[in-house]
Amino acid sequence: MAEKREVGTQINLSAEEFQQIMEKLEKSNAGQEKYARKQYRMSQITALASILVLCVVLYTAWVLTPRVNRLLDDIQVSVTNIQVITEELAEADLPQMIQNVDELVVTSESSIQTAVDKLNSIDFEALNGAITDLANIVRPLGKLFGR
Numbered sequence: 001m002a003e004k005r006e007v008g009t010q011i012n013l014s015a016e017e018f019q020q021i022m023e024k025l026e027k028s029n030a031g032q033e034k035y036a037r038k039q040y041r042m043s044q045i046t047a048l049a050s051i052l053v054l055c056v057v058l059y060t061a062w063v064l065t066p067r068v069n070r071l072l073d074d075i076q077v078s079v080t081n082i083q084v085i086t087e088e089l090a091e092a093d094l095p096q097m098i099q100n101v102d103e104l105v106v107t108s109e110s111s112i113q114t115a116v117d118k119l120n121s122i123d124f125e126a127l128n129g130a131i132t133d134l135a136n137i138v139r140p141l142g143k144l145f146g147r
């Protein structure tokens with residue numbers, strides 16, 4: 001059976017038992033030291049990774065901030081232009097513009113028809129004959145003046 005030991009009582013151990021307990025303590029201490037070194041190394045790696053992530057974030061912010069500002073400025077200009085165009089379209093009297101275009105087309109059509117009628121009324125054979133007669137008259141005058 002297990003004996004109850006009082007606190008403050010002296011324990012008698014043999015040299016062999018003492019040696020075994022000391023070896024266990026040394027192994028335990030060695031294991032704790034190994035674990036502490038691994039934990040320290042992992043802390044270093046974590047700190048280095050954190051610094052690296054911070055550097056990447058700062059660099060990205062430094063590079064992208066001017067681009068984002070330019071993009072926002074361009075968007076603001078575009079929105080302003082769209083607002084102006086929208087206001088102009090709202091103020092435009094589209095039915096009146098369509099009617100004016102329609103009247104222009106009708107007027108142009110009648111003017112073109114008049115011009116075609118006048119071209120059709122020209123006697124091109126008589127015109128060619130008149131041009132030939134004029135050329136015959138001008139040719140001797142050109143010879144007279146030395147041309």
